[in-house]
Amino acid sequence: MPPKITYATMTADRMDDLHRDLDAAIAAVKNQFGRTYPMSIGGRDVTSPTQFDDTSPIDTRIVLARFQQGTREEVAQAIKAARDAFPGWSSRPWKDRVALLRALADAIRTDYAELSAIMGYEAGKNRLECVGDVQEGADLIDYYLDQFERHDGFVQKMGTLGPGEENYSVMRPYGVWAVISPFNFPLALAAGPAGGALVAGNTVVFKPATATPYIGLKLSELTAKVGFPAGVFNFVTGSGQTAGEELIQNPGVGGIVFTGSKEVGMRLIRENAARPVPRPVITEMGGKNPALVMKSADLEKAADGVMRSAFGAQGQKCSACSRVYVQREVRARFIELLVERTKNIKVGNPLDRDVWLGPVITESALRTFEQAVARAKQDGAKILVGGRRLTEEPFNHGYFVEPTVIDGLPKDHPLFYEELFVPITVVGDVLTLDEAIELTNRSEYGLTAGIFSSEEDELQKFFDQVQAGVTYANRRAGATTGAWPGINSFGGWKGSGSTGRGTGGPYYVQQFMREQSRVRIR
Numbered sequence: 001m002p003p004k005i006t007y008a009t010m011t012a013d014r015m016d017d018l019h020r021d022l023d024a025a026i027a028a029v030k031n032q033f034g035r036t037y038p039m040s041i042g043g044r045d046v047t048s049p050t051q052f053d054d055t056s057p058i059d060t061r062i063v064l065a066r067f068q069q070g071t072r073e074e075v076a077q078a079i080k081a082a083r084d085a086f087p088g089w090s091s092r093p094w095k096d097r098v099a100l101l102r103a104l105a106d107a108i109r110t111d112y113a114e115l116s117a118i119m120g121y122e123a124g125k126n127r128l129e130c131v132g133d134v135q136e137g138a139d140l141i142d143y144y145l146d147q148f149e150r151h152d153g154f155v156q157k158m159g160t161l162g163p164g165e166e167n168y169s170v171m172r173p174y175g176v177w178a179v180i181s182p183f184n185f186p187l188a189l190a191a192g193p194a195g196g197a198l199v200a201g202n203t204v205v206f207k208p209a210t211a212t213p214y215i216g217l218k219l220s221e222l223t224a225k226v227g228f229p230a231g232v233f234n235f236v237t238g239s240g241q242t243a244g245e246e247l248i249q250n251p252g253v254g255g256i257v258f259t260g261s262k263e264v265g266m267r268l269i270r271e272n273a274a275r276p277v278p279r280p281v282i283t284e285m286g287g288k289n290p291a292l293v294m295k296s297a298d299l300e301k302a303a304d305g306v307m308r309s310a311f312g313a314q315g316q317k318c319s320a321c322s323r324v325y326v327q328r329e330v331r332a333r334f335i336e337l338l339v340e341r342t343k344n345i346k347v348g349n350p351l352d353r354d355v356w357l358g359p360v361i362t363e364s365a366l367r368t369f370e371q372a373v374a375r376a377k378q379d380g381a382k383i384l385v386g387g388r389r390l391t392e393e394p395f396n397h398g399y400f401v402e403p404t405v406i407d408g409l410p411k412d413h414p415l416f417y418e419e420l421f422v423p424i425t426v427v428g429d430v431l432t433l434d435e436a437i438e439l440t441n442r443s444e445y446g447l448t449a450g451i452f453s454s455e456e457d458e459l460q461k462f463f464d465q466v467q468a469g470v471t472y473a474n475r476r477a478g479a480t481t482g483a484w485p486g487i488n489s490f491g492g493w494k495g496s497g498s499t500g501r502g503t504g505g506p507y508y509v510q511q512f513m514r515e516q517s518r519v520r521i522r
Helices: 015-032 072-091 094-110 112-123 127-150 188-199 213-225 240-249 262-273 299-315 328-343 363-378 433-441 456-465
Strands: 035-037 039-041 044-046 051-055 063-068 155-157 165-173 176-180 203-207 233-235 255-259 281-284 289-293 321-327 382-385 404-407 424-430 448-452 470-473 513-521
Touching: 015 112, 015 127, 039 072, 063 112, 063 213, 072 165, 072 176, 072 203, 072 233, 072 240, 094 112, 094 127, 094 188, 094 213, 112 127, 112 213, 127 188, 176 188, 176 240, 188 203, 188 213, 188 255, 203 213, 203 240, 213 233, 240 262, 255 262, 262 281, 289 299, 289 433, 299 321, 299 328, 299 424, 299 448, 321 328, 321 433, 328 382, 328 404, 328 424, 363 382, 363 404, 363 424, 424 433, 433 456, 448 456, 456 470
Parallel strands: 035 063, 176 203, 176 255, 203 233, 255 281, 289 321, 289 448, 321 424, 404 424, 448 470
Antiparallel strands: 039 044, 039 233, 051 063, 155 165, 165 513, 382 404
16 A cells, blocks of 8 residues: 555655655656547447547646547437446446445555656646645545445434334435546646545446546556446546536536536536526535634744645645735734745656646736736735746746745735636735624635634634635645545535535535435335
8 A cells, every 4th residue: 555645744654655656657647648548438449529638737748648628419429328338337236336446446546656757747747746635536536435334324313203113214316417527636626526425326427527537547447447337437528618517517417526617617507597497506606715813823834834835736725825814913924924925836847756836727818827926916915935937948838837925915806716727826914803704704715714813712603604615724735725534524505506515525425316205105
């Protein structure tokens, strides 16, 4: 088994072994680059008339692989294959499904080095973030299986109204689930939702983000390797306008789990409401996550927590700390510490052992970064550190930018409220905790929030009044980031999520099922 690593620790008990494994895998995966891969539909390899290149944000000259530009007709075939496989899969004893999914989680862990190396090239995350992503994917599957076992397959005996009567509550699957995953956690947020849907007895059509299809392919290959029946897990690729639209609109899809932008997530919810028959839609739609730094805070701890949350994974986390409200009395010292830590971040090829910050994912993300910095300058802000695209060697063929801290904007400025998904955080000062909470809650998002304070009454007020689904106090490992399956449920309120039940938490897997009440008179 690989050395254990989580986002909270970003270390392992056998670091030398881990890096030795990764060095070998990074060298080996280069031999796979440039191949063309099919979709997998009903156990068959399917190709489309056109393909697209999957290039690395580290160096866009590197073509990692070519994938199919799936048509709506081909995605419809995948949905039909999943529907055809559903009766056999859903009638299979749930303990058999658990055993097969345990094998998948184990296979993910066994192949962690290869998966991490591919992810580093494809998503641009650093080594330890990639390992954490892979291990989280396996842990999410295992946690949902644990929940299924703990609740005995979600079959519960109920009370009776008289002799000879037996009543049960039984949770049953819906049918076909579309799993639409994001680029930033391309393994964890594919394997986790798919695992939840599958253990519940549903079949899956999985579409990865167009920026990260390679790691999705590897997940699909592992499902076949461990023996999933044909049609239970189908892998399609292509644009949102074709493959994505078919998954959203096809009436054969019984449920959708989507992680991505608020714009797309809200559209899913609106269109779902207009359907003749409702279906479950599980969305996670991002955040604009604040850290509150009070005058009683340990400022060293706060600066560490904010830096790690703001710039981990290039700020491309829905939980990234993208705004900070710091009490005026300690503002100068906190900013000094945050700037110092940000200046020490090493930017470069994330596959290198000593690099912490890799490239942003696409040219579009690069434009977002540059436009935000230009807007801040135009509106009178101070760029305390960063603010620049890196174009010199060895950065000139990738999407590299400097981690950036911005100060001096009014606290109603759009950069305090718009999700950017790039390594930028903005700082504003406050007089009181009440002001900080009010500014926090003014956002349409409500995913994560953190506070640094040594006053117990301030911590309790924060927990009681902040409108966020994931909350942290005094967390040096990450002010607003670092949730882990079975430890921190991860789900948003308001515009950040549609169900109020967090990924990796005790209420998540039930969302892939619907309750059936069974009454039997003897």
